[in-house]
Amino acid sequence: MKKTLFSASGLAVLAIGFLAFNLLVSIIFGGVRLDLTENRLYTISDSSRQVLESIDEPVNLYFFFSDKASRDLPQIRSYATRVRELLEEYEQIADGKINLTLVDPEPFSEAEDQAAEFGLQGVPLSNGESTLYLGLAGTNSIDDQEIIPFFQPGKENFLEADISKMIYRLANTKKPVLGVMSNLKIAGNNDYSQGGMAEPWMSYNQLSQLYEIRSISVDEDHIDDDIDLLLVVQPTDITEPGLYAIDQFVLRGGKLALFVDPVAEMDRPAQPGMPSPTLDNQKLAPLFKAWGVEVNLEQVVADMQHALAIGRPNGGGAVTHLGLMGLPKEAINQEETISADLETINLASAGYVVPLDNATTAFTSLITTSQNSMLFDRSRFQMLMDPEPLLKEFNADAESYTVAARLKGAVKSAFDKPPVEGREDTHLTEAEDINVVIVTDSDVLSDRLWVQVQNFFGQSIATPFADNASLLLNIADTMSGSSALIGLRSRGQFARPFHTVNALRKEAEQTFRETEQQLQGQLDELEQKLIALQKDNDQQNALILNDAQQNELAKFQQQKLEVRKELRDVRHKLDKDIEALGSVLKFMNIALVPIILCIIAIFVSLGRRKKMRAAVGSV
Known part of the structure; x- marks a missing residue:
């Protein structure tokens, strides 16, 4: 009888062949890797x-x-x-x-x-x-x-x-170049309205330590190509050539971070007692429209849920200021590298931004208000001395507003031709992919909203209480690098929690808490009944429990035992449900797959035997 494949020598040949095959594969495909994880965790983007x-x-x-x-x-x-x-x-x-x-x-x-x-x-x-x-x-x-x-x-x-x-x-040791265009004194200046020199904002100081900063005038008609990121902050006096310079810079692939504000409280008027200058919403509207968004600087978003409290003008405690918002982590997009891990962002009299229906750009909200928000005309916040009247007028419109957004995608120029004749550089009409971040508040960068600065023996000590500067640094860090850095996104997690087990536990714990609340309610009710019964007693019997009180107490003790038993039952049921689920999972992972394989092997074996018998019968 011929040796079959399952003889000793046949198995030995199979083993040697298997080892040889593995060795050959390791030599030929040694550098090849296969990532079968759900979110491709081990695949570099x-x-x-x-x-x-x-x-x-x-x-x-x-x-x-x-x-x-x-x-x-x-x-x-x-x-x-x-x-x-x-x-x-x-x-x-x-x-x-x-x-x-x-x-x-x-x-x-x-x-x-x-x-x-x-x-x-x-x-x-x-x-x-x-x-x-x-x-x-x-x-x-x-x-x-x-x-x-x-x-x-x-x-x-x-x-x-x-x-x-x-x-x-x-790998890139050259200091990035940051262009700054602003009418605000973020870099410091002679400020005679304050009786001396205005210090640079702390956010500006932090940028100057990491970047080469280049000041750009609001009427500049060209922005150099070597600028890695253009930071535009409340350009109140911007001219048409300045707008054109921004338009062409963005179309050439330049990255832009734009901070605009309905009411820039840090833009102090030239004459004391006069309202602060405002940015004409219509000036930047052509750029916004070309980028597929509408930025509303005529109104201020008021968020009751996240409004901050300030001291009353004439003393007497604190009052909620609807124009000041302290937006928590839940209001900040944690999936974007620009805004990830920010805990609190403080804003003052912010506007909002929305995508247009016909936009060709991708709109990503970075920071949003709660739905307990409404809009006020920005004139209400100019020279606002007492914020309390706004509280009486507040009526939420059940809509959240985006106060910071990121734009990417194809756009066309906002200009048909250059506003200045005789230009030598080429007029660009469109771009395949722009990178723009819009924040509808400029005060977010000012010291008073995020940091406390103290003088310690001639040295300024900064103590942050919000993440406003981190937002700016994240924008600069992400956008001033190569386009590769801008494309980085959050990835999946390696940890795989037991969602079903957690859901069971939460459901049971919710029932457990409800039962506990029921017990506490009975305790409170008993105390009230005992107080009422005690009042009916004579003064001489005040310290002695009468029959009614004793009966009530005995009744409650019995109820208390019953509730405790119910609590134990809930906890035991929770444990049993989790144990049962664990048993099912163990069976599926340990026994079910081998059982299925055995069944398949049996059917395959039976099929082969049937074929062999048919072959023998034909002979």
């Missing part, structure tokens, strides 16, 4: 690939992770593995332009000293003996340094964006 392609000289990355110290922290270890594997993916794609070094900074080691020198954040562990490091340091050929102090699992959505921006800064 095209934007990050563009960043890696821009590297001219090698970049050194040092991934610090306390491997030994984190043995009892499985969640941290899992996330550290996620970060390490992503960094290894960067190293492979960079093809020699990134040198990744893995470092375990053990206590009292040179590696721990190196982590401290880089400025990485160490988290003391509960045992009091070890420190947890989970950060990234990078250097380039001219010894520039960049760090991510600590990889927070809660920021996993922006893991790739943070790493790519860090690599970009190391």
